[in-house]
Amino acid sequence: MKNIKITSTGSYLPNTKITDKELEEKLKLEKGYIKKRTGIETRYYAKEEKIEDMAKKAVLDLLKKEEIKDIDLIITSTTTTNNLMPGISNYIQEELNIENAITLDILAGCSGYINALDVARLYILAGISKKALVVGVDILSKYVDEEDVATAVVLSDGAGAILLEETTEEKMYFSQIEANIDKNKILTCKSDEKIQMKGKEVYKYAVTKTVENINKLLEKAELTLDDIKYIVPHQSNIKIIKGITSRLKVDENKVYKNIKDVGNTFCGSIPIAIDQMKKENLLKDKDKIILIGYGGGLNTGSILLEI
Amino acid sequence: MKNIKITSTGSYLPNTKITDKELEEKLKLEKGYIKKRTGIETRYYAKEEKIEDMAKKAVLDLLKKEEIKDIDLIITSTTTTNNLMPGISNYIQEELNIENAITLDILAGCSGYINALDVARLYILAGISKKALVVGVDILSKYVDEEDVATAVVLSDGAGAILLEETTEEKMYFSQIEANIDKNKILTCKSDEKIQMKGKEVYKYAVTKTVENINKLLEKAELTLDDIKYIVPHQSNIKIIKGITSRLKVDENKVYKNIKDVGNTFCGSIPIAIDQMKKENLLKDKDKIILIGYGGGLNTGSILLEI
Structure with missing residues (x-):
């Protein structure tokens, strides 16, 4: 396999x-x-x-x-x-x-x-x-x-x-990827325009959908958050990250954050975070982590993988 | 399966x-x-x-x-x-x-x-x-x-x-997808610029690489062109299509062409062709066809599939 x-x-x-x-x-x-x-x-x-x-x-x-x-x-x-x-x-x-x-x-x-x-x-x-x-x-x-x-x-x-x-090592992997219709166009960008964002609606979408998405992922994997070493969310805004953390009722220390120094880099966000975690020596063999993405589309997705 | x-x-x-x-x-x-x-x-x-x-x-x-x-x-x-x-x-x-x-x-x-x-x-x-x-x-x-x-x-x-x-029906499928470096930038487009094409160099690349690519595909599938009902090439230019046809030594009637009426629609090219073939009733159950794409990147790819 x-x-x-x-x-x-x-x-x-x-x-x-x-x-x-x-x-x-x-x-x-x-x-x-x-x-x-x-x-x-x-x-x-x-x-x-x-x-x-x-x-x-x-x-x-x-x-x-x-x-x-x-x-x-x-x-x-x-x-x-x-x-x-x-x-x-x-x-x-x-x-x-x-x-x-x-x-x-x-x-x-x-x-x-x-x-x-x-x-x-x-x-x-x-x-x-x-x-x-x-x-x-x-x-x-x-x-x-x-x-x-x-x-x-x-x-x-x-x-x-x-x-x-x-x-050929055993490495757990599950993903839960979905898109929902952005009826109110809360987060958009055309190549010849600037990014438009309706902050309050993005907050509401991001927290609600992401938490739903992670719960589906955990159900699929037959795991709970206790089995997870780190959650690596898209670094969008500390309020969204805190909203997700609080709704998931997960220990804040399990949620990796580099937004203070890096800001919101959209598609760069998750791989930059993983690279920094590697360089900070936070990730050990067999650690299970969850990566979470959310944003324009509206596209939401999470991956549970084993280091 | x-x-x-x-x-x-x-x-x-x-x-x-x-x-x-x-x-x-x-x-x-x-x-x-x-x-x-x-x-x-x-x-x-x-x-x-x-x-x-x-x-x-x-x-x-x-x-x-x-x-x-x-x-x-x-x-x-x-x-x-x-x-x-x-x-x-x-x-x-x-x-x-x-x-x-x-x-x-x-x-x-x-x-x-x-x-x-x-x-x-x-x-x-x-x-x-x-x-x-x-x-x-x-x-x-x-x-x-x-x-x-x-x-x-x-x-x-x-x-x-x-x-x-x-x-669950048996349906053969093989793909051969590759990209090669476009050293001389023979086919390019930025979102704020117009498409730039060096016609002669594109011709040379398209014919040579596509034929190589199809041969690799056929080898992988352990088939010859005799087993193939239709080849559906990217409709780029009749000269390129004829160049590919002649190098493959394949019967011209096996190579589907709608370029006369439709022109070169890039990513629309192959699915428009397949749709027209379906509407012309050319494709029957179990027919094996080869789709061929080539162009900017330089990306080249072919798929052998069974209808």
Whole structure:
């Protein structure tokens, strides 16, 4: 029986750090407003870089050279690409000089990384891929209306990457992915427009649907939250994360958070978090973790996997 | 053992028909130039419509109402979407009023429909989906430089859709999907730019790589072209299609062509062709066909499936 294993991780945050102080002055907000409402202190903007360059840097952070040549599948999730063709995955292939691979980019809202990881696993299970690179990247600063407090104080740029490999070790994996109709268009972005977000409605959707989704996932896995070492939520906003934590009645220490330093990076969010957890040595062999994505679509998805 | 079966097809071409005559006058080309070079007589432009509306119309062409509610997976391939979130698949979900489904859009160049179909099959094989809607749509008129003869005479707008269902019947399926580095950037498009194509280099790539790709596919399937009822190539340009036909040494009548009337619709190309073949009653139960995609990326892919 084939299973999947995370064998390496990487991430990249751009150089331009934007502090709350800077944004509060610009937006004429009182001191402390942003931290209080969002839990964010800093976010990063890619001033000169292209989105594909950010993705490449996350991948280069991950890989040892001898691992590159065997990669046979590259999937990138994004919501802010301008690379219609070649796609970001093609640019990564070029950077790594991989002669032949399956490459595709996935658009599935802020939770697209969940879809990307799930598709990569199916390719590994089917025996088509043995070593898959799954990347999440967004360059939200380009799609932020600088005067829109709701998005300007939250959104950030970043990229993360995971190397997923076939293993014969027993590794539990379950996913629960769904999309619901966004009747009121509470979270939208066109390639030639800025991101529009109705904060209160997004909060309500995110907390309610995510908790429902995780409960379905746990039921499928026949596990409870006691069996889970860490929950890694999409780092959207501290209030949403706290809302989910409280509704799940789960110990706050089990819920990984890096939003204070990183901000909300959409598709970069989950792989950046996993990379940081790896680098902080938080993840041990056989730990069961739950990744949670939610956002535009409305797409919601969670994955329970074993390290 | 689970297999997949095409249970319904649909397509949509916009109302505004553009003739060679019109384009030849506009581009100051001699009469007959376009037909001779490309094999195309007419193409269709979506003047007022949005890409998601074209996709919806292809899907509505396909479905009987009682079939809709069970769709649990919607995958749309495109190269020209401006719908970063919600995606086109989300808009289709909304149009069909499907309460819950997995939805994602795939960017993988002109051959993205091959990737979309392949991913949908993996979801069905894994038991996660029972009824998947796989859509291909492009609105190339928006990305055409009207004065660039190479692309202006070839590109067209269109959408196609296939309903893919789980079956326990024996149905052969093989896929061979690959991407190679586009060193010389012979076929590119950014969301804020027009499509750039180096015609001669695209011809060379398309014919060479596609033939290699099909040979790998046949080897995997342990079949020869004699076992194949139809080859359905991406309808890019009659010269490329003829080049592939001649290199494969396959009977020209086995190679389905609708490019004369439809033009090159990128991701719409293959599902529109399959829909037309179904409507022309060309496809019978147990026929083995090969679908071939190639284009920007450079992504190349073929699927051998049994009707």
